[in-house]
Amino acid sequence: MALKNLPTEAKPREKLAARGPAALSDAELLAILLRTGMAGKGVLQLASELLDLPGFGGLSGLLQASYADLARIKGLGPAKRAELLAVMELARRAMAEQLRERPVLTSPEAVTSYVQMHLASRPHEVFAVLFLDSQNRLIALEEMFRGTLTQTSVYPREVVVRALHHHAGAVIMAHNHPSGHVTPSAADKALTRALQAALNLLDIRVLDHVIVAPGAALSMASQGWL
Structure with missing residues (x-):
């Protein structure tokens, strides 16, 4: 009609x-x-x-x-x-503005929504990093790697370089699962540990690794895997 x-x-x-x-x-x-x-x-x-x-x-x-x-x-x-x-x-800019104005830890739902807006519907895996200042406020989100994510395809050195560029005090890692399932694989967990070890050497804290898919999200920190 x-x-x-x-x-x-x-x-x-x-x-x-x-x-x-x-x-x-x-x-x-x-x-x-x-x-x-x-x-x-x-x-x-x-x-x-x-x-x-x-x-x-x-x-x-x-x-x-x-x-x-x-x-x-x-x-x-x-x-x-x-x-x-x-x-x-x-919508992305409004969400980013909120995350720049207050610590991301006070609004984990906003972080998840922000990551989902950027990554959830991508047809391929994308690994991104949210760089945060010393008060855990968003400085920038950067998409850093694409394709199957493993320790050999995501380079800790490049993440460290970008963290130093932003003078980041902490980071949140994020990637999407085009399959729709957000349970982390063994490779996801190994990658998280490798990046955490590299960043810890510079006293840059890893607050979380968020995995998203259309209509779904998982925080590795909330599951005790970080």
Whole structure:
């Protein structure tokens, strides 16, 4: 059904104004961003179909797609692609701003959300490091390695160099599991120990190693593995 034929209280913008954004479904929120549908397809139908696209993993995957990924989707012109990417980037920057203003240990959920925004929907493994100052506030997140992560593919020396560059007092390591399972492998644990040993020599603390996947996350520190 076209938006103009919906009851006023069921139209996404009017519903948001009356009841707040939390009252809207993912498809309704996405429809507000898209604004218009395409020939023969209303905006709500288009939004629902975009959320069900294979290979994108729902709303999170869609919003983390690249411009090139979005360009392959019928119904998303340059303006719609730009708006989707802008929304996700604003969310990342807002989360980073929060982590720079207060110690990350006071908001572990924010750290997990921030890492998930960056890494959870990647089709390949990415190893990243959050560099923190002496008060455990975020300085920067850097993606450092890609591919199968082992002690031979992730080089402690490079992590140490970047930590010294940022004058970091602590780090949080993070990577994604494209398989969707966040249980750390033996290689993940061995890599964590190797990096921890290298950084400890410089009195740089390793606070955590977070593993993420779409809709899932695990903190190695909370499991007592650090």
